Amino acid sequence: MYKNILQNIDNIAVWPVISFVIFFLFFLCLLWWVFTADRNVIDKLKNLPMEEGEKNSLSNAKPE
Structure with a gap:
């Protein structure tokens, strides 16, 4: 049933290509960011x- 519905949609084959291009561009941008990011930021x-855990444990500690 769904197969017949999808076959009747005009230009249905273009959507998987668009999805792949968007994914590929995102992946390339992420790779570029990983290799060009400053080591201090990483x-x-x-x-x-770890810093968040230390702040939470210190704020939850009861004073003696």
Whole structure:
């Protein structure tokens, strides 16, 4: 049933191509960002979850 509906849509073959091009461009942009990103920014992002955990554990600690 769905196969017949999709076959009746004009220019249906162009949508998978558009989707692939969008994905490929996004992937290339991401690769470019990874190879050109500043190492300090990567280190800061890498340590971010640990810093958040330290802040939360210190704020939850009860003073003696």
